[in-house]
Amino acid sequence: MDRAVTGTMFDRPEFNRMVADMRAGKFDCVIVKDLSRLGRNYLEAGNYLESIFPIFGIRFISITDHYDSLTAKASEDGLIVPLKNLINEAYAKDISRKVKSSLDAMKRQGKYTGERLPYGYMRDPEDKHHLIVDRAVAGNVVRIFEEKAAGISVVKIAAGLNDDGIPSPSRYLYETGVSKAEKFKTSQWGGTTVQRILKNRIYIGDMVQGKTEKALYKGMSTTVKPEEEYIVVEGTHEAIVSKELFDKVQKIFEWTGAEAKAKKERLKHIERPENLYDGIFVCGDCGRKMGLRLCKVRKIHHPIYVCNSANIYGKRCECRAVYKSVVDRTVEAFLRQQISVYMGCVEQIKTINASPARIRELSDLKTDIQKTEEKAEALSVKIGKLYEDYSDGILSEEDYLFAKKTYLDEQERLQDEVVEKKREAERFGKSYSGDAEMAAAYQKHNGFDVLSKEVVRDLIEKIYYYGKGRYEIKLKYEDEMQDLMREIEGRGDGCGE
Secondary structure (H helix, E strand, O other): OOOOOOOOOOOOHHHHHHHHHHHOOOOOEEEEOOHHHHOOOHHHHHHHHHHHHHHOOOEEEEOOOOEEOOOOOHHHHHHHHHHHHHHHHHHHHHHHHHHHHHHHHHHHOOOOOOOOOOOOEEEEOOEEEEEEEOHHHHHHHHHHHHHHHOOOOHHHHHHHHHHOOOOOHHHHHHHOOOOOOHHHOOOOOOHHHHHHHHOOHHHHOOEEEOOEEOOHHHOOOOEEOOHHHOEEEOOOOOOOOOHHHHHHHHHHHHHHHHHHHHHHHHHOOOOOOOOOOOOOEEEOOOOOEEEEEEEEEOOEEEEEEEEOHHHHOOOOOOOOEEEHHHHHHHHHHHHHHHHHHHHHHHHHHHHHHOOHHHHHHHHHHHHHHHHHHHHHHHHHHHHHHHHHHHHOOOOOHHHHHHHHHHHHHHHHHHHHHHHHHHHHHHHOOOOOOOOHHHHHHHHHOOOOOOOOHHHHHHHEEEEEEEEOOEEEEEEOOHHHHHHHHHHHHOOOOOOOO
8 A cells, every 4th residue: 555645646666566566467356445546647547447457467346436347348437437537637636736725825824834844943732833942952053053153164063063962953853753764863964954054044933935846736746936936924933043143144155155156267267077986986984975176286276086074074084185196097007907817817718728628628518418408308208208198097197297297307407407517618618708797898998098987887896095095996797707717726727816
């Protein structure tokens, strides 16, 4: 059952699970209380009833509508069912319109209609749409505003809150039992969270709602509304900070925003290099991504990688920062070495497989494969003869089934043996180069001209940086490479370190 999911959508978790089971042939009948339980989208519901269910041989029953696809007559139900689906969709849209109208009216009265409460406030026990100050954390809000007014950056404010052990808004919800989400258990303050608080007029007693819109009768997608369309009601609840302090902070944001815009304008002529390691280059201390940015050193802007914790939480990990050029040189040298090792292994495999002893061994293996296949085929003949004996009354049903199972089990074992021996024969071939996917990737980039995002993505899983030139580079196909090396070592040779 899909709880708290609108029936106008067919992309519902439990509905999708039902469809998957239907495709797997796990059931042959769907029963609903009424047609609206299937869905309130006229076109989609009709598609399932008239096309999808019949294709998969599914019987559909709607109890209160007295509809059964097994006994339904096209002349009677062919019009009634689509008409009911159309009515259900219209009903859902009408309800959506009324709910939105009711919520808008409440917002214009200054009533809080959100699900998650703003940090520093709680619901009034006597009116769930009225906010009262949460004295336990309101002081943290005041601290944030005062520190920003003193010129401290949002990142440093966040770092200070974390250093003092003050739970972030999400972690506070978890610790007070409001949220059960485990991901909030270790949540920290970040610059974005601090900035969101500093720009929210709710802390001076004003209610600002209606920033986004999502309604069925207008389509399901969420749209962001322009600021002039926000629903603003002043003085709806107790303020946590003064208007003077709030306005001072907003002016600081205006000034810093103008500075940032001017800096961006000054730097727009500087070519920003491509991040070859986006998503795979992380800090070895905290596991966060290493972000690429420009750093001015002696009047020259250099691209560097910095742990994002420094910019989000104000935390300084041991890795600090590293020049992009240094990372590129390190990664390129490492990959060239690994490709060279792989190509060396392939050449040694070719040499070993071309030896007279290996050729004879391969010939013997192929003969063995042929004999095993003949044995498996002979069992098919025996199974056919068993059925003839059973039909002629020579074998009882019990003896027939027992003998047939014995032959089938032996045949399956022989077929598995053939598959394994063919795999072994492939390893004896002159062109054998290890796992096919690994071979394609390494051979594609053998002797690459310049380090590119494609080379990195095809060969590297993750890069960890610990600072002071210490890297850990986890390659893709590490297990496959080890298998190739063991293959050579098992034949009395090696392919280097």
